[in-house]
Amino acid sequence: MKKKRVLAVLLAIGMACSLCACTGGEKDSDTKSENTKKETKQTSENTDDSKNDATINSDSTVIYTNAGNILTEDDETQGATVFAVKDGKFVYVGNDVEEVEKDDNTVTVDLEGKYVTPNLIDAHTHPGTVAMTKWCTEIDGETKEELLTQIEEALSEKDIEEEPYVFFKSFPSDLFGEEGPKKEWLDDICKKLDKDFAIAVSDFNDHSVWVNSKWLEIYTMDENATTEGFNTNADGSYTGYISELHWMDYMDSFYENLGWKPPIDATEELMSIVTDDLKQWGMTGVFDAYIESDEQVESVSQLDKDGKLNMYYDLSVKLPQFKDLEDVIARIKRLNDNYSTDHVKVDTIKIFYDGTNEAGTSALVDGLATDPNNHGYLLMNEDETYQVLKRANEEKLDVQFHMVGDLAFRQACDATQRLENEIGQLDSQVEFCHCEYINPADRERPAKLGIIINWTPQWSGGYFGEAARTYLGDERYNDMYQFNPTIEAGGIVTFGSDIYSWDEEQRANPYFGMQTAMTRVDIEYPLEDENGNPKARESESAKLSLENLLKGYTINAAIALRVDDVTGSITKGKSANFNIYEKDLFDVDVEELKDVLPEKVYFEGNIIAEN
Ligand SMILES: [Zn+2]
Known part of the structure; x- marks a missing residue:
């Protein structure tokens, strides 16, 4: 189970701290102990x-x-x-x-x-989502009792007129198993407080959500809203646990029926807190791994027009279901027509292809260790995947797959291969992100198929704890996060921080990511041996080299964002985008890499x- 020591400190000092100030300045964490913003201009x-x-x-x-x-x-x-x-x-x-x-x-x-x-370039992250989670209430309980106490305390202080819907982040992904937590536990709190809140609590992975009866009542007022992934009791009633993300696509009507909308605007001001931090770390390129509102694109576009963006900013639009494909293509075109600039473009379809290892919903060739007949969840079959790739290629749009399990990886490789066999090299760029467990038989396929792989180095240690071991079993678990065979085969691998909420904003630090990928120890969330001492994650052979990391953060990421004609390398004719460091990064002790900062960052x- 993931331990949230840092958040415990945060809670102790009060939840009132705002925005980045709380994540950047006051978190008692080694990742940023020497990177304080006070020294930063x-x-x-x-x-x-x-x-x-x-x-x-x-x-x-x-x-x-x-x-x-x-x-x-x-x-x-x-x-x-x-x-x-x-x-x-x-x-x-x-x-x-x-x-x-x-x-x-x-x-x-x-x-x-x-x-x-x-x-450097962050080839997969979520500045807009981070901006939009500012209104969420953070909790960090590790047991059911702790969580319920924290939820009750937070709700007792809230004014239901001002916030009739409360969104909590988060509960440990593996705490309640496949059955998930129950709506009644939240209903009881509301009864006790005599306040009829709609409540949702996301899991740590941000893939599952725990809701109460009021939430379900409002959600199901929209007859078209999907209930896929909603766990049910024997009598068909909902348990209050939802294991997939489809519900998010129906939140507009939820807010309409509730008569209230949270302050989730991705304003220029909020978004630039994240982008300014990225620039402080020497990063001038971002792939925003799916937008939650059109306003996100508008804000970024406006920042660029005002001369304040100073980075390349690529955005993507989520494809909720296969049937939505043409709508998504039309939306991407409209957003691009309205908001693209020299540095900003929307050119990618984002697909949440399977689930997560920690919730036992990733798609696995050999099935779950707990049930080999259960091969996990897949949004689409191979033929639908092929259709998406074909249409994207016709429209010259890129496709990024969120994928975790090896069956997801294999099926998307097969679909890509089928299309390439038919028409040759694609105009479309196909990218797989996460790829937490790749079947050894498929590790060289990205190089052959021209598929770009994206990994989050910050996850290389203990960020997700050991919950995946339950569903993968020891052999697959110990062979996770293995990208060296793909790199050695000539595959393009890029890196991104994949931050999703305010409380982890400082984890977007790429030097912290490099250190974690090189050591397989996450100093913020270390795995522990039987004596409680930090231990490196398996396996030794999966440690990434600084050379490959820097390549993934620069030229490879520039290729992924399609900006390699202007950035990503120090090459005559390209824009003068470079970082100056006091010390050669290869001479920095690996344990101190997290504290590196460029002395100066130049853009154009x-x-x-x-x-
Ligand atoms: Zn992501």
Whole structure:
């Protein structure tokens, strides 16, 4: 079971702290102990105000010399120590200052042996969702009794007129087994308090939800709303446990029938708290792994038009069910027509293909360890998957699959292969994210099929605890999160933080992700041995190298976002998007990687963040 020590501290200091201030500044966590924002100066608009660059004009050629090392992520320019920037682009990358074309405005900046990389990219995360979870009430109970006490305490302080629907985050995913928690437990609290709240409590994985009778009553007022994934009692009544995400697609009518809507607006202000943190870490690219409202796209687009975004921002739209395909394609086109800019685009269909290992709903070739005949949940069959890929390819849209189990992986590979056999290489980019357990027989297929794999390095240790062991059994459990065979076969693997709520916002730190993937120890949520000491997650061979991690965070991610023509490597002609670090990342002790911050972050030639 996942332990939520950090949240316990949070609760102790009170839930009133707002936004990022509570996640960033006050969480008593090692991940950020030395990364405090106090030391950080964020410049959200383009400026040329650094000390070294005081004399740089907008039309200057700036030569950066004497780098200790430059990670160019470009085979042609490996070993370069000099680069030059003009009009926001790299105009020279090499080793000889004399080769740079100079003019009256040429300025030279001595890097004094510092280390340079391309900007990093978060190839899968949810800034909009994070913004929209601000209204949620956090709880961290590890037992039924603790949870119910916390829920009762929180509800007793709430004014039902102001918040008739309360959404709690979260209960441990494996606490109640497949049966799930019961609506009656929540109903009893409402009776006791004499307050008729609608209540939902998400599980830690954000895939399952526990609701009360009032919630069910309002939800089912919409006769079209799906009840797929709703657990039932023998008499057909709902238990209050919902194991899949389809209910989320009907929340608009829920709010209408309730006569109240939570403050879930993904405003520019809220969204830029997340994007500013990403830039502070040297990240200037984001794949937003599905939008929850059109406003998210509008906000990001407006930030870019106001010159405040300073990053590439890709968005995707969720395909709820196969039957919704044409609607989703139309929505993507409309959003793109209305909001795309030089840096913002909506070009991906997002599919939640299977469930999760911790809830026993991932799709598995050999079935659950607890029931080999149960192969888990799949949103679509292979033929439907093929149809989606075919239509996406015709529309030149990309497709990203959320997938966890090896059956999901295999079926989506098969569908891709069928289409490629028919028409050759696809225009569409097919991407699988998570891929927590890949069958050994399929690990080299992404390279052959041109499928991009995305992983969340922050999950490489104990983030999800050991709950998956129950459903996978030891052998598969010990062989999870294994991406090296895919990389060695030539597959493109990218990395993303996949943050989903305010309380984990600081976990988007990519250096924390790198450390966790290199050590298989999550210092915030460590797995423990029998004596309670932190232990590394199996297996040793699944540890990722810093070299592969940096590649996944730069050029590979740029390919995934289709921005590799302008970013992802330090290459002549590309935009001057680079980070300067005090120390070579390869010389940093792995246990200290989480504390790394770039000294300066440049986007299109201008400093956008300094630490
Ligand atoms: Zn995600």
